[in-house]
Amino acid sequence: MGPCPLAQNGFDVNIRELARRSGVSTATVSRALNDRAEVSEATRERIRRLASELGYAPNEPARTLVRRRSDTIGLIWDSGQEAQGLHNPFLLGLLSAVRTALSEADYHLMLLTTPAADDPDASYLQAVRRHNLEGVIVLTTPPDDRCLRVLAASDVPCAGIDTAFTGPHTVRVSSDNAAGAEAAVEHLHTLGHRRIATITGPLHLPPAAERLAGYRRACERLGLAVPEEYVVEGDFFLDSGQRAGDRLLALGEPPTAIFAAGDQMAIGAMHAAADLNLSVPRDLAVVGFDDIDAAALVRPSLSTVAQDQRALGEAAVAALRGLLDGPDLTPRSERTVSATPRIVPTRLLVRGSSRPGA
Amino acid sequence: MGPCPLAQNGFDVNIRELARRSGVSTATVSRALNDRAEVSEATRERIRRLASELGYAPNEPARTLVRRRSDTIGLIWDSGQEAQGLHNPFLLGLLSAVRTALSEADYHLMLLTTPAADDPDASYLQAVRRHNLEGVIVLTTPPDDRCLRVLAASDVPCAGIDTAFTGPHTVRVSSDNAAGAEAAVEHLHTLGHRRIATITGPLHLPPAAERLAGYRRACERLGLAVPEEYVVEGDFFLDSGQRAGDRLLALGEPPTAIFAAGDQMAIGAMHAAADLNLSVPRDLAVVGFDDIDAAALVRPSLSTVAQDQRALGEAAVAALRGLLDGPDLTPRSERTVSATPRIVPTRLLVRGSSRPGA
DNA sequence: CGAATTGCCGTAAACGTTTCCGATCGGCCG
DNA sequence: CGGCCGATCGGAAACGTTTACGGCAATTCG
Numbered sequence: 001m002g003p004c005p006l007a008q009n010g011f012d013v014n015i016r017e018l019a020r021r022s023g024v025s026t027a028t029v030s031r032a033l034n035d036r037a038e039v040s041e042a043t044r045e046r047i048r049r050l051a052s053e054l055g056y057a058p059n060e061p062a063r064t065l066v067r068r069r070s071d072t073i074g075l076i077w078d079s080g081q082e083a084q085g086l087h088n089p090f091l092l093g094l095l096s097a098v099r100t101a102l103s104e105a106d107y108h109l110m111l112l113t114t115p116a117a118d119d120p121d122a123s124y125l126q127a128v129r130r131h132n133l134e135g136v137i138v139l140t141t142p143p144d145d146r147c148l149r150v151l152a153a154s155d156v157p158c159a160g161i162d163t164a165f166t167g168p169h170t171v172r173v174s175s176d177n178a179a180g181a182e183a184a185v186e187h188l189h190t191l192g193h194r195r196i197a198t199i200t201g202p203l204h205l206p207p208a209a210e211r212l213a214g215y216r217r218a219c220e221r222l223g224l225a226v227p228e229e230y231v232v233e234g235d236f237f238l239d240s241g242q243r244a245g246d247r248l249l250a251l252g253e254p255p256t257a258i259f260a261a262g263d264q265m266a267i268g269a270m271h272a273a274a275d276l277n278l279s280v281p282r283d284l285a286v287v288g289f290d291d292i293d294a295a296a297l298v299r300p301s302l303s304t305v306a307q308d309q310r311a312l313g314e315a316a317v318a319a320l321r322g323l324l325d326g327p328d329l330t331p332r333s334e335r336t337v338s339a340t341p342r343i344v345p346t347r348l349l350v351r352g353s354s355r356p357g358a
Numbered sequence: 359m360g361p362c363p364l365a366q367n368g369f370d371v372n373i374r375e376l377a378r379r380s381g382v383s384t385a386t387v388s389r390a391l392n393d394r395a396e397v398s399e400a401t402r403e404r405i406r407r408l409a410s411e412l413g414y415a416p417n418e419p420a421r422t423l424v425r426r427r428s429d430t431i432g433l434i435w436d437s438g439q440e441a442q443g444l445h446n447p448f449l450l451g452l453l454s455a456v457r458t459a460l461s462e463a464d465y466h467l468m469l470l471t472t473p474a475a476d477d478p479d480a481s482y483l484q485a486v487r488r489h490n491l492e493g494v495i496v497l498t499t500p501p502d503d504r505c506l507r508v509l510a511a512s513d514v515p516c517a518g519i520d521t522a523f524t525g526p527h528t529v530r531v532s533s534d535n536a537a538g539a540e541a542a543v544e545h546l547h548t549l550g551h552r553r554i555a556t557i558t559g560p561l562h563l564p565p566a567a568e569r570l571a572g573y574r575r576a577c578e579r580l581g582l583a584v585p586e587e588y589v590v591e592g593d594f595f596l597d598s599g600q601r602a603g604d605r606l607l608a609l610g611e612p613p614t615a616i617f618a619a620g621d622q623m624a625i626g627a628m629h630a631a632a633d634l635n636l637s638v639p640r641d642l643a644v645v646g647f648d649d650i651d652a653a654a655l656v657r658p659s660l661s662t663v664a665q666d667q668r669a670l671g672e673a674a675v676a677a678l679r680g681l682l683d684g685p686d687l688t689p690r691s692e693r694t695v696s697a698t699p700r701i702v703p704t705r706l707l708v709r710g711s712s713r714p715g716a
Numbered sequence: 717c718g719a720a721t722t723g724c725c726g727t728a729a730a731c732g733t734t735t736c737c738g739a740t741c742g743g744c745c746g
Numbered sequence: 747c748g749g750c751c752g753a754t755c756g757g758a759a760a761c762g763t764t765t766a767c768g769g770c771a772a773t774t775c776g
Contacts, residue, residue: 294652
């Protein structure tokens with residue numbers, strides 16, 4: 001009865017229905033909708049319009065069944081880790097970035113659930129095979145996850161952001177932790193500080209180790225002494241930062257500046273200073289890492305090394321796409337996978353806790 | 359040969375392969391793996407073990423194709439909104455809760471991307487039909503989204519958390535904003551405060567309006583006067599809170615306590631107090647709403663009305679499941695959809711900004 | 717003891733696509 | 747004018763499952 005406004009529910013309009021109504025075969029309809037060359041421009045346009053009028057939506061499961069590819073990638077993000085608040089506010093930005101980058105590349109996103117420990121058959125690899133996922137993006141590294149390890153060891157393309165595992169078809173993207181830490185220390189140095197201490201994260205985590213390395217390199221380059229007591233290990237949480245601050249400020253020669261490998265610990269150090277009636281940044285300058293939301297809310301606001309979530313997400317999908325076999329590429333078994341990690345630059349945000357003028 | 363440890367890549371082991379190896383038909387294999395009754399316990403166990411040994415993973419696209427259901431629900435979460443930091447830290451907890459609740463109910467999760475405005479065919483409804491999604495969970499309400507409206511008007515079951523739209527197969531779950539606000543005011547009242555002001559969110563948003571209503575109700579019940587100047591509208595962000603605080607504290611009879619409808623605004627109000635050399639909570643008590651991460655990091659720590667993200671997420675999937683047609687239920691067209699919104703209680707967290715003793 | 721019931725299983729038809737293999741039809745070149 | 751070629755299309759076989767239907771034995775019941 002004439003063209004319908006949109007998405008009429010003539011219920012279940014499929015490719016056969018389109019073929020019937022436009023007097024061609026299903027093969028032609030398929031070709032028309034998929035922009036194949038073997039259709040005349042006229043019929044293609046006719047079918048296109050009809051499909052749009054009837055609100056036709058292609059059945060993706062059927063497509064993946066026959067094409068053997070789903071245009072879908074899986075997302076692994078361990079909520080256990082997230083509950084600990086580790087990279088907490090960070091994740092949301094990553095997720096958002098990954099999602100938009102993937103949709104721009106015409107991929108769909110499926111959220112994978114961490115497999116139950118009691119079900120031996122439930123694994124990430126299983127889920128990938130079940131849904132014909134073409135690749136996986138991993139957002140945080142659980143301490144050591146057997147499921148992740150077996151996935152990384154498989155032939156499933158994986159891109160991990162700040163992950164530790166490695167495998168034949170795996171690429172890691174990460175912020176330039178070392179350079180970020182270096183920039184922070186250098187910033188404090190140009191402010192005139194010479195006694196700069198650091199509060200690290202758990203050193204078995206790669207980002208924590210890299211940030212410490214950057215700190216050391218900067219100090220060495222700038223000719224700053226790093227007494228052993230100036231390096232205190234924390235756990236990324238508030239309290240550990242406060243305790244570390246207490247300890248550092250009680251030293252015989254206390255530091256005049258602290259670089260903390262995480263914002264929460266940096267804020268904890270600021271609390272420690274406040275408890276001693278020290279003024280930040282006058283008596284003690286503080287720089288953190290990550291740029292969590294709270295960094296802009298505390299007083300004084302916290303200078304920090306911001307990670308570029310957008311860039312990280314985009315780099316991850318770009319890296320993953322490099323691992324996928326495109327329509328015309330050689331199969332991935334024959335391609336050399338570049339194992340060099342993708343490094344994303346950070347940005348130093350100078351705020352109140354290290355403002356020169358104050 | 360013999361039993362393999364796990365997930366051997368005998369490449370593409372499917373139901374036919376299992377049938378061949380175990381000497382039965384594909385029908386029997388399917389029945390065995392799906393726990394149908396018409397299989398003997400012996401063969402079921404045999405097939406089970408074989409499947410496990412070969413690392414068989416059922417092809418979900420094929421299953422959804424023939425069963426006409428995907429066991430998958432879609433998740434809509436507008437990242438545009440998220441970029442504004444509105445409910446920002448909140449979302450991640452919701453997402454996590456929704457995911458685990460859904461996976462416990464054996465549903466898969468697909469992240470939907472906000473449709474491009476220039477493509478008329480791309481809509482949430484289209485995506486739902488393409489992937490055979492059985493329902494949708496909406497995490498935040500974009501101001502007014504045409505795509506969301508057409509989705510809500512369709513026959514697709516929707517559960518929204520803090521959403522404004524409504525439809526025939528739509529249910530909304532939300533925190534008990536009014537009761538939360540009431541509890542906050544009552545808490546301040548028992549602390550001895552009689553001049554309690556409030557900073558609201560944008561009043562066209564349902565949560566903001568409800569929190570204001572709760573504030574008013576509590577004041578009325580407790581016999582507190584609410585002069586017009588005691589109600590200041592903000593925008594949920596830090597600066598608006600600080601400006602509102604400035605204005606409130608400059609009044610002839612300034613309030614001794616402030617209830618802010620959002621934590622960022624509450625922190626802003628604390629900044630305003632600090633700028634006037636007022637001590638929190640001695641000179642001014644402050645209570646916020648949401649319990650964002652920063653609430654526990656600022657000094658003094660911020661009392662706040664915490665939303666129960668876990669409960670919200672679980673309520674949303676519970677509500678959604680009520681809308682879905684289970685295997686034995688009547689089709690949803692004949693069921694009466696209970697339109698009453700699901701209300702989740704909040705919890706008052708008393709911290710430093712309103713501590714009695716301080 | 718015959719018939720009906722029950723338990724277990726195989727055959728085959730779907731589900732909605734894509735794609736290989738031809739088929740038809742003009743037109744072009746030799 | 748005949749064969750060849752490119753463009754355009756249709757027929758039909760897949761893809762991996764589920765499930766209606768029917769068959770065959772063993773068991774039960776009248």
